Amino acid sequence: MNGAQPMRLAAGGAIDRARPLGFTFDGRAYAGFAGDTLASALLANGVRLMGRSFKYHRPRGPWGAGAEEPNALVELRTGARREPNTRATVIELFDGLVAQSQNRWPSLRFDVMGVNGLFAPIFTAGFYYKTFMWPASFWEKLYEPIIRRAAGLGRAAREPDPDEYDRSHLFCDVLVIGAGPAGLAAALAAARSGARVVLADEDVRPGGRLLAEAHEIDSAPGVLWAERVAGELAGMANVTLLARTTVFGLFDHGAFAALERVADHLPEPAPHQVRQRLWRIQARRAVLAAGAIERPIAFGGNDRPGVMAASAVRAYLHRWAVLPGRRGVVFTASDDGWRTADALLAAGASVEAVVDARPDPPAALMRAAGARGLRVHAGAQVVGTHGHLGLQAVDVRLPSGSSLGIDCDLLAVSGGWNPTVHLASHQGAKPVWDAALAAFVPGRLPEGLAVAGAAAGRFTLAACLADGAEAGRAAASACGHAAAPLVLPRAADEPAAQAAFFHVPGPRGKAFVDFQNDVTVKDVKQAAREGYRSVEHAKRYTTLGMATDQGKTANVVGLAILAEATGRSIEATGTTIFRPPYTPVAMGAIVGHHRGRDFRPARHTPMHDWAAENGASFVEVGPWYRAQWYARPGEKGWRDSVDREAEAVRRAVGVCDVSTLGKIEVVGRDAAAFLDFVYTSMISTLPVGRVRYGLMLREDGLVFDDGTCARMGPERFFITTTTANAGRVMQHLEFCHQVLKPAMDVSFLSVTDRWAQVSIAGPRSRDLVAMLVGPGVDLSTAAFPHMSAAEVEVCGQVPARLFRLSFSGEMAYELGVPADFGDALMRHIMQVGAPLGLVPYGTEALSVLRVEKGHPAGGELNGHTTARDLGLGGMMSRKKDYVGRRLAERPAFTDPARPILVGFKPVDRGQELKSGAHFLDPGAEARIENDQGYMTSVAFSPALGHSIGLGLLARGRERIGQQVRAYDPVRNRDIVVEVCHPVFIDPEGDRTRG
Amino acid sequence: MRIPCPYCGERGNEEFLYLGSAVLERPAPDASAEAWVDYVHMRDNPRGPGAEFMQHVQGCRAWLIVRRDTLTHAILSVAPARAARGGGA
């Protein structure tokens, strides 16, 4: 097997050599092992060129071995599951994995854009801003196409995402973020106290850096300790372990967001398995043990494949048994970097030199290196690199100033460690520079958060264990779970110094600060020269830290260079703010199940199934699905159905499902007085058994909602609202009661879902209702006139509420039964009504009927109209206070020139009216100053045989009989209409009352 | 954000409806138009502690007066509006 994987070590690593996995990269087949990442498997196969850079198309290989990776970005999978910009360093290898390099043309090895750096001058600092300053025509025709072709990352899939995503909640006492030595110790200390603990780590296995280092704990490999602790935690009922889970955001009051990659390590999710799960974790206390990320050093050609973080080199050697190169050079500004030389030697590679930028590295390191025969250059720097598609040699500048070339295929770079402070800053607190540590450490912490281990700047293993254990114990104790301190295992505790060394002066070639966005030392210096001294400005001007990696390796180096270029200290320069998410999160995971038909819940009335069986087309009204019309065989379009339904109501009788209307029971000693306060008209004078049309205003004087109010008893009312406003009216009533009239004795109960309700309208409606409620109920107009209410029984057994009220202008009733009887009621009505010529009608016919009657509805109750505008000024009582009364009287709202509701007919009756058209005087120029109002609702009236409309027209009532233009530039229409009374049918109301 | 409802205990802010600054005193019906315009439209936008109306719509449906620091999002106190206005609880 190793023959096929030339850089795989013969032994070691946390890989399963018994489980070989096949995969392809850019169409070529390779083999790796279970436990590999895509990056480790490619390196094992000797592939280190994995992508091209964003702007300059420079060849790139992996810089790191984890989530911070800026370079090795690939397109993963194909078709609908193709995902761009995935980090090869964190993709768990699976059998059949397909990956492609991105941002190269025509091929990764030969890329036209990269050959001559043709466009390099375009892409210097501030290029976005400068190019936008050019004439617009240049931008559109010339620069944008070039930049689009030249710069960019991977391609998103074009098909809809086939996977499912989940959202879930967790509550705990202590959340521990990171399962490295500090996190494991924290979780163990907290868990043993009995506290509810959640331990989340982005990796598939616990251990953190222990997986990548040769550290020992209690004289055994550190990985074994990690496994033992994880095993103990897994066996505890009060502990939840979340592997493959990145805690990516910290929000107010201890809320954390985490992404669990449930099935990303599989070729595709199993049936009914989600791909990813978004966790919202509510933690009383949290311990951030996110470790640290090694920072690069900026020098010429530091982006060449084969130049790697020293910590990543050790990770590939120890965790994946992969040799990232055979001839290594170490370039370090920290003691820690020196470990890499030992690791390489142990793996059988040669170490050509250790180049330490510090003039006097610790004597102990020098002695140990001497004992191994290592060549050490102290106070020296790597100034440049060579090699076509990968590293072949480095240039070293010695303290004497002379230059030395060293052949090598691997350069391990250690610029020191940056604590992973991101989450500690998500609430806005900036990290602070610790000069002794030469690193940023967390500043003021959000309440309830502690930081432990390397994330807090404690870099030795023993310190991480002690720090974590104490943070875990303290967090549990703060939640009321006292525990004995953990007995700490033995581990190394030698301090490792690191210098504040960020870039090599006088680099040969481009010295990259931000690999992913191709930002160089020169760019940062240029930004400083051009006046971008603020770190926030320089960031935006150079795009430093703005790529998908959010500058995890780049930011500190960049601001250190900015500090130097502006002659300030790093403290004085400061850092930019870290914001969620820590690593990229798929939109699908944030959306979860809320997409397509599941975007929001669908509400069906009790008669929905019946309607569907009877040819209904449904329309969404808020969350409801309402029957819009019921098509019959032979009808050619919706108009046929709607005309037939509306005619049937005017001629015989129709039934319409009105269950979606908001229904609220208002009960209490002060119910009547309260309704006087929320409706414009007087309700308290309404007798029991009678119904009144009611209008509610907002406190600003505009119409809020309308409906009916029936008095079912002295202290009991049943009110209805429009379908769309049901929830808001309920909130409004509760506000008016609890805040404005707190002393009143009144309660509300939303019963929208409790009642199935139908409207039965038409000249034969009384006959039909009589058959439903039986002979015991006197339905004569004398006994049960228009605007009456009664409690009755349907079929002698189902309790029901009967109202006589009309929206259509015909004699009409509304009949409500408990929701469970809705379906049976509808089927029963259809059966007994058939001999009367009964038809079901939908919301379209309902709308035709109400436009014919001039009733305001959605188009008119649009939040801009007053009661007077709608011709309802007479409903505004002058005898009482009510919500909206005072501001409804403001001069602008009582101006007689305000547009007011009137009706419209096309002068040429064959023409069709359209809502939204604006009114102009005939001959007036179409300008906003001449605007006279607009059409709010239109319908084809089968009763009249032509199109009719309602609209708001300035001084409309005075203009009845006149002609105006209905001007509709959006639809390119301009027709002459006649102004008329808004009630087209039976203006005296005889049919309604008859 | 977590809001301790006096009736239901601590709940996530997604259960609450936010209305805006808690202006308690509705002017008299015959108060000046200016007083009414102030009441309906004018709101302070404090940087720091302020009182706001929220309704626990997905819980007990109580309208609450939430005192909150707009700078830190710290919840300083939560009280039922009805009790604060002298009504029954």
Ligand SMILES: [Zn+2]
């Ligand atoms: Zn509550």
